[in-house]
Amino acid sequence: MHNKSVAELSRDLESGSVSSVELTREFLNRIKTEDAKYNSFITLTEDEAMADAKAADELRAAGKANVWTGVPFAHKDIFCTNGVTTTCGSKMLANFVPPYDATVTANFRAAGAVCLGKTNMDEFAMGSSNESSFFGPVTNPWGLSNGEKRVPGGSSGGSAAALAARLVPAATATDTGGSIRQPAALCGITGLKPTYGRVSRHGMIAFASSLDQGGSMARTAEDNALMLNVMAGFDPKDATSVDRAVPDYTATLNEPLKGLRVGLPKEYFSDQLSPVMEQQVRNAVAEYEKLGATVKEISLPHANLAVAAYYVIAPAEASANLSRFDGVRYGYRCEDPKDLNDLYTRTRAEGFGDEVKRRILVGTFALSAGYFDAYFLKAQKVRRLIQQDFINAFKEVDMLMSPVSPSPAFLQGIEHSDPVTMYLEDIFTIAVNLAGVPAMSVPAGFVDGLPVGLQIIGNYFGEARLLNAAHQFQQVTDWHQTLPQ
């Protein structure tokens, strides 16, 4: 049962071959027996889940079920859940029980889905290895059978690892510079970062507000479409969410791909990519040619500046967003503050981890008098150049395809020495966030027994076409069905 997709589980619930209570108990039992190996969950909400499952079965018996009613899933621990601890992977929020639901949380609740718990993540979503979590690193299910403890990627590493280990059939995630796509690639699952503004950020703990976007993780493109149907839409509580009709993302999954124009950004097939990784990506592109796509090389001339622009803009926005954690209204507070300044400075020194502090300090520096123009304004200008690259590319092609990460899942502990080494993990994903376009990671092969992801980048609000392209690929390949041993 735990190997089934959301679509399959939904059909089983509809046919009555299984109840939500049975399904929920099975997944909870799997998490309780298996997750010690992965540490993919921070909080398990067993009692709430069983109550929700019972309510879902009653709704279904009353003929009021929809496709999500009674289907188990998990939330990344960045989405506020009313009455359930929401930590964002930080000591700062280890005791934080939000008095409200994020809009994404409320949407899944309204759909009748059963939340099993909250998944582990890099602290405040800052990281590419899930090693910066206050609640300990997450271990990738891939490679474990060889005794290797590899990272699941980050920051949505808990959601990705839980999916790969078949502990949940679907999980929410967020992506500021690659935090859905890179862990999806490293764990061999399918993830979607929608267009900026497509999914409400209300109640999603902020990292860099002009880049953050909530999205989906599941094993198939079809399940991602089912998730986006629930998540997408205008929200008056998020001033940057977009008031634009939400299509049924499952309706166009079976459209043929004949005539699809695919561009390969030459900057993403550089010497930063190992030849074996490149081969897997090119094999995947060849499958698209067999499905009727035409492929040409294109250029994103400013792609090489994306990481630099991001590491000004994201820390600058983070330094402003994270100023709210002051030990006064909620969250961690230091012991015995001697005055107000001591309360602020010690609460923040003790409550934040090293990577979060580094980024706050860099961001504060980039925004400070004398450096604002040289760093922040300059980065925002480069951001426009990067966006223009994508606008130009989509005049010529419908989609871009590239690798997601320069290498497969790396070993835990090895990248700690220099933060910049870790930042380069996201060289192929970051430009997408700066431009605000949607992108997916789709399982596309293996290198040394470890999953490789294909990145598919779409034009603004082109999620339906992206999901269609990913779904068609998954009809002719089985990379997404391969299980870690």
Added chain:
Amino acid sequence: MSISREDIEKVAVLARIRVDEAQVSALESDLGNILNLVDQLSAADTANVGPLSHPLDAVQCLRADEVTETNQREAFQAIAPATENGLYLVPRVIE
């Protein structure tokens, strides 16, 4: 560019994060590396380029001037570290 110890101490004050003497050296190296990475930006010609702060260039949306929130002071203060009579408590500011 490199970042000096004085810069780090100044930024730490601005960010309200206490930084111990021992941490300054590590931060000097880490932040220096990050700023070296960021210095690639200076190579870009942005003479006639306007800054982009938001990918959709959206404008602030307005809503009707009506009260939509209910008073949830008790729920919000229930999770605060220290409150008294509906107020948040901090160390004494005025002697």
